[in-house]
Amino acid sequence: MSHPHPELSDPPVVPKGGLRIVALGGLGEIGRNMTVFEYGKRLLVVDCGVLFPETEQPGVDLILPDFEYIRERLDDIEAVILTHGHEDHIGAVPYLLRERRDIPLVGSRLTLALLEAKLAEHRIKPVTNVVAEGERCVLGPFDCEFLAVNHSIPDALAVAIRTPAGLVLHTGDFKMDQLPLDGRLTDLPGFARLGGEGIDLLMSDSTNAEVPGFVTSERNIGPVVDEVFRTAEERLIVACFASHIHRVQQVLDAAVANGRKVCFVGRSMVRNMGVARELGYLNVPDDIMVEQKELDDIPGDRLVLVCTGSQGEPMSALSRMANRDHSIRITDRDTVMLASSLIPGNENAVNRVINGLTRWGARVVHKGNALVHVSGHASAGELLYVLNVTKPGNFMPIHGEWRHLRAHAKLAALTGVPEDGVVIAEDGVVVDLVDGRAAIVGAVPAGYVYVDGLSVGEVTETSLKDRRILGEEGFVSIVVGIDSTSGKVVAGPEVHARGAGITNEDFDDVIARIEGVLRDAAGDGVNDLHQLSQLIRRTVGKWVSDNYRRRPMIVPVVVEV
Amino acid sequence: MSHPHPELSDPPVVPKGGLRIVALGGLGEIGRNMTVFEYGKRLLVVDCGVLFPETEQPGVDLILPDFEYIRERLDDIEAVILTHGHEDHIGAVPYLLRERRDIPLVGSRLTLALLEAKLAEHRIKPVTNVVAEGERCVLGPFDCEFLAVNHSIPDALAVAIRTPAGLVLHTGDFKMDQLPLDGRLTDLPGFARLGGEGIDLLMSDSTNAEVPGFVTSERNIGPVVDEVFRTAEERLIVACFASHIHRVQQVLDAAVANGRKVCFVGRSMVRNMGVARELGYLNVPDDIMVEQKELDDIPGDRLVLVCTGSQGEPMSALSRMANRDHSIRITDRDTVMLASSLIPGNENAVNRVINGLTRWGARVVHKGNALVHVSGHASAGELLYVLNVTKPGNFMPIHGEWRHLRAHAKLAALTGVPEDGVVIAEDGVVVDLVDGRAAIVGAVPAGYVYVDGLSVGEVTETSLKDRRILGEEGFVSIVVGIDSTSGKVVAGPEVHARGAGITNEDFDDVIARIEGVLRDAAGDGVNDLHQLSQLIRRTVGKWVSDNYRRRPMIVPVVVEV
CATH class of the missing domain: 3.10.20.580 (Ubiquitin-like (UB roll))
Structure with a gap:
């Protein structure tokens, strides 16, 4: 198993017939996922996301991957494949397109629709190529096949990349809900078929590799949400991610069942749910939606507000309600549900919101006291299924901090991946797949690029x-x-x-x-x-x-x- | 049940025969516990602790209670009772004694020994009065009885305070381990006896009021620690709080059983364990201890280091090891055990340490993947026992943020405490106990006082x-x-x-x-x-x-x- 190499040097030229893999983000951190594949001097990028700053990056708005490695070779890029529509996978696309406008973007219908709505705010009209599970798409030397995966946003894809150097399966983010709300399962038979064909390198999501067992099905949240609806004395306020369409669907269904009207609050929530509804990913019953300006005319016990702010973002409506700095004044008859994860780093902010709401007497339901959230990432039990059906020759854990990458590597070793085929790389570490063997051969710069206000990279x-x-x-x-x-x-x-x-x-x-x-x-x-x-x-x-x-x-x- | 009163005014004079209770810290926050009782113009203080700053208090070293409320009345203080030796209960004593040196300090043998070691560093020789469970001690108009409680530090006490206004039971921090390592149980029979006599006001620890059920016994950690010792390939490094004498005892016992020598690392660990050993609270087997300078002569698999830094403190030995900025260079044969809680607010720092150690290949055992920590605070199940045996006429939840205070208040209501007898107060809120009824009557200043470098209160x-x-x-x-x-x-x-x-x-x-x-x-x-x-x-x-x-x-x- 590979160990950290703090003093890696410049990589050699790509060996003839070899595939080069360089993650510019997502390895050693959770966020700014971006991987560059190179074969025959052509490049394929998978994902291009942002990382959200922590306290060590004060005042920074966003952190991007460093595009320096590909800056001189933008014209060699065949396409950017987006595995799904989360910010940590698509958020840096506007910044990459500033450098070359016409890079083709490849992804599912929902992923590209969410990205296009985002790009419109940056006044960018991209070149897009919609794909779906089961489809193949040849991008230069990269023959790509897309497979359905289940995640906390609909329409997520894994991608199998075939080159003469071999077959790589990149899972994207996924879990394996066996009773998904939309019936769209992670394509385990497809993974098995590729395993039969011979996967030379598996790159698989490590976020929950430390968590034993299996993720509870999203549908198990339904009864809990319904119970909260039934017992909410007056107003109900639900905070969740603006991209969690299935979660919002469950809230809409409960609203119908309990005779409450729904109001979406917040720009990203309104925008994303508009896109999802238009494309048919969100089923909005007739006459259930109300506008924010109508709220005063509806009794509290006939109403549910759906907003963002579940991570304690200080400027969000929810934080302002907690501080009595919002026109919606929290009382001891209100119920607030945080139907979301607690992203590491946000503990203090979320705790402040819960305490603020509790101080005014609101009942606060959150993942700490009720099953109102399940993770979007496969736990160790599910990761073992994937490792066992794909039987990869080589394995690279992706999407995770060191603790997650090492835990995933251990799982791979347990399933029989040869020890020297398990490659733990950090951002910027160069991995070559040659003659069926993956190995670390060097490193390139992959530091943080900070967005602060209007400037990119000026804050150092x-x-x-x-x-x-x-x-x-x-x-x-x-x-x-x-x-x-x-x-x-x-x-x-x-x-x-x-x-x-x-x-x-x-x-x-x-x-x-x-x-x-x-x-x-x-x-x-x-x-x-x-x-x-x-x-x-x-x-x-x-x-x-x-x-x-x-x-x-x-x-x-x-x-x- | 009382609600927040943001616009409380100055309190009236204390009614004749009434007992006044003002918390200057610990209500609405976890830390800087300090409560002032007043009867017949005389004052009794219970605890005098510090709060550790969060990101909203950048650069601050410590946060103290504001002594303004008692500054003009220092001579009226009969004594300061210290319920146990944790920093959030004793840490502000040096600063209070700067204002009046000869305030008598009352507490158990270990509590006062730890406090005296601390005061010696401030060059203060205090006036002390050692008490033990079962003893009574008349302090002016306050007739105090001390009762044993079990907590994450030995020799903790609850105090029952009798005045003509009635009987108040202040639990201090406690849990109810039914098989404690030192055999010293929380004195439930004593609580019941007081309940029979008639408790007019119960003030009880709310830290874990949101957590259902019961805290696992400290002794259940023993087999897990032993297993880690047995499976540690070479060096074993254990990080825990410098005050957790029972936890360190379990490490010492495992070291004896597994033939490893022990080295204490860090000033506070060495100091506290010295005090605990001298007073007989820590049993150190012969010839097991080694000095840091001898480490090179002992094979890694014959050694365990016990240090602080379990909260990811950036300057601690453990953080520096994680950053390869310490003479002890972590390798993939090392095992590190974080045998401690994860205090809210420290998640990022601890995560950084775990990732740093993992990056170098160390196996890291922590409360997230093994039973190497149990809480020191009673969960809801235990709190119900206390409420039911004490049957208080009035109840004030103490030691907690709003979410904890409200959860505890709800438990009190469920056990039959009359709704108008449940008083939720914040820091500075004035509560009078008159004719068997507790009520909020006003508020006094109780803001944060910052210690930064040498100055107290200058950073505003x-x-x-x-x-x-x-x-x-x-x-x-x-x-x-x-x-x-x-x-x-x-x-x-x-x-x-x-x-x-x-x-x-x-x-x-x-x-x-x-x-x-x-x-x-x-x-x-x-x-x-x-x-x-x-x-x-x-x-x-x-x-x-x-x-x-x-x-x-x-x-x-x-x-x-």
């Missing part, structure tokens, strides 16, 4: 390091004006501090010290602005450290007059 | 708001020197940005704009420094917003020369 690791220091400690800035000929101080020192927890009155002491240091410097003939800045920085840094035991950013500004 | 909400802005967006500072007589610009504008994701080359455009604005201002005869600063702030703010869609802190500095 240095900016984030500055933000982390500023955010923990604040800053102290010292402005001094120096006469350009005499070198004498003619203005300041003026000291400003923000976030440092030091008040203006405290500065008299340090101003005197700075003046002393500058006098000494003038006496020694030091008049280089940079040197003077350094003297001030050291003086103030030491003063703060001695007196406060803190380390704010020190920003000296010496201007010549 | 304003500093934290500044830090949050700086941490998300960085800052842009603009320095301009103005001739004090002519009002002309004689230096700058000089622009500096940090953390804003704006590079110096981008500033030419905005410098020209500032110059234009200042020219216009001079033309209009504007020379007020504050007005000029505001003009610059608006100009730069608009420029950043238009060009980058971001909102860094804008810091204009106009100096007169």
Whole structure:
């Protein structure tokens, strides 16, 4: 089994007849899934998603894969295959298309419809190619076959990629609900057929590889949702992901059964459900929908609101309701259902929302106290089925942090994948499939690219390091004006501090010290602005450290007059 | 049942014969537990703990209760009772004693020993009064009886407080392990006896009120720990809380059984286990301990390291091992056991540690994949036992966020506590117990007091708001020197940005704009420094917003020369 290689070098050229695989995201992290396949100098990309920032990336809106590896070769890209419509698989497409508009996008009907609605907001009209399970599609040297998989969004696909180098099966995200609401099962017979043909490399979703057993069927949520509807005293507010069409369908069905009208709240919820309804993925009964402006005319016990905000997003309607900062004022007769997962990293935010709602007396139903959510990703039990029917020659766990990748690798070894055929790669690690053997041969850059406001890539690791220091400690800035000929101080020192927890009155002491240091410097003939800045920085840094035991950013500004 | 009262006013004077109860911490939050009881103008404090900061309190070291409510009445304090030795119950004592050194501290032998070791680091020698379960102790008008409770630290106590206003039972933190390792059970018969006497107010630990059922016995961890010892290929590293003496005892026992030597790593672990061993709470077999400097001489498979860092604290030995930033280099033959809870808020940090260790190939055992931790707090099933045997006239859930307080209140109602006798209070809410009835009568300040470096209370909400802005967006500072007589610009504008994701080359455009604005201002005869600063702030703010869609802190500095 492969181990981390922190010092991998540039990869060699692709061997003749070999297939190269490079994940630019999704390995060692959950998010920004993107894999580049290369055969005969042509490229095929599977997925192009975003990663959502955590506290270590303060102020960042989104994190993209680094396109540097393919930037000079955009014209070699045959297509981008999108396995399904979640943000961590399609969210970076607008940014890739900024670099080459006409890259063909290949995916299922719903996936492409959701992506096109998103691209329209970026004013991009893409080149698309709708495919369905059972279909094959030749993209340059890549002969692709699509297979149905069940996931927490309809119309998800796995893709089998055939090249002369061999057969690769990429599962995308999937689970194996055996009684799915839409009857569309993960195509285990198809996986088995490919296994019979001989899969040279299996790339399979690792998100839940650490979780033993099997995921409960989505349909088991139905009775719980119904029970919440029946026992909700007045208003019912359901928060879930704007892409979870089956979950919303269950809410609509319960609303019909319990005589409640439904109102979608929030831009992404309204947009996605519009797309899903239009394409027939969401069945909306007649006369059940109401607009937000009609809400005042409907008694609370005849109403259910469906909104986003289940991850505690601070600007979401739900967070604002929890803070009494929304026109919908929560009372002790309201019921709120968080019908969603709790994505790691969002625990605090979700806890704040639950506490806020509870404080006003609302009853809050969530996955911690009721079966109102099941995962979209196969657990270990299901992953074993896939490994056993596909019998791959080589295996690469994908979509997961290190703990998930290693757990999945262990499952593969247990099912008999040869130990040296299990390849654990990180983002940017280059894997070549040659003569039926997959091996790590080098690495390429695959760092984080930050989207912040309008800019892409302008906020760097240095900016984030500055933000982390500023955010923990604040800053102290010292402005001094120096006469350009005499070198004498003619203005300041003026000291400003923000976030440092030091008040203006405290500065008299340090101003005197700075003046002393500058006098000494003038006496020694030091008049280089940079040197003077350094003297001030050291003086103030030491003063703060001695007196406060803190380390704010020190920003000296010496201007010549 | 009481609801939140955001607009409570100052409380009236305490009615004659009434008992006043004010929590300065621990209600609406988990941490900084501190309750002030007042009878006949005398005060009794139960617990005085700290709260650990979350991401909303960047850079803060600790959060204390606000002592303002008692600051003018320090001489009225009869004593501070410490129910047990956890930081969230004793951590703020050094700060309270800074205000009055000789406040008597009352607690069990271990609790006071741990507190004294802590106070010694603050160079404080306290006045102490050791008590034990079964003892009574008259503190002014407060006749206190102590009862044994079982918790995740030995020697924890509940306290029954008798005054002419009635009998209050304060449980402290507790659970009801029926087969505790030290044989010291929570004194349910004592609770029942008090119930028979008539408890006017029960104040009981709500931390796990949402969790159904019962906490597994601590002793059930033993076989799992033993199994980990037996299957650990080479080195075994166990991380747990430095106060969890019973957990460490189980590790020591397993080390003896499996022929491994033990090394304590980290200051707080060494200090606390020294205290526990000296007082006989930790049984350390002969010749089992080794020093850190001897580690190189002992084969990995004969060794277990016991350290802190189970919450992913970035500077802990464990985090540094995960980052390969420690002399102990993790390999794929190491086993790491996190034998501790995962405190809400620490999920990301712990996940990072698990991923880091896993990346190097270590096997990581944690509460997510093995029974290596049980909670220290009673679940709903146990709380019902306490409510049923104490049959309180009034009930106040304590130690919990809103979700926990409400869940506990619901349990109380189910056991028959009269609805108007259930009082849900937040920090600072004033509750009077008069004629056997508890009621909310007002509120006093009970905000967060921040410890940051050497200062207490100097870092304010304003500093934290500044830090949050700086941490998300960085800052842009603009320095301009103005001739004090002519009002002309004689230096700058000089622009500096940090953390804003704006590079110096981008500033030419905005410098020209500032110059234009200042020219216009001079033309209009504007020379007020504050007005000029505001003009610059608006100009730069608009420029950043238009060009980058971001909102860094804008810091204009106009100096007169």
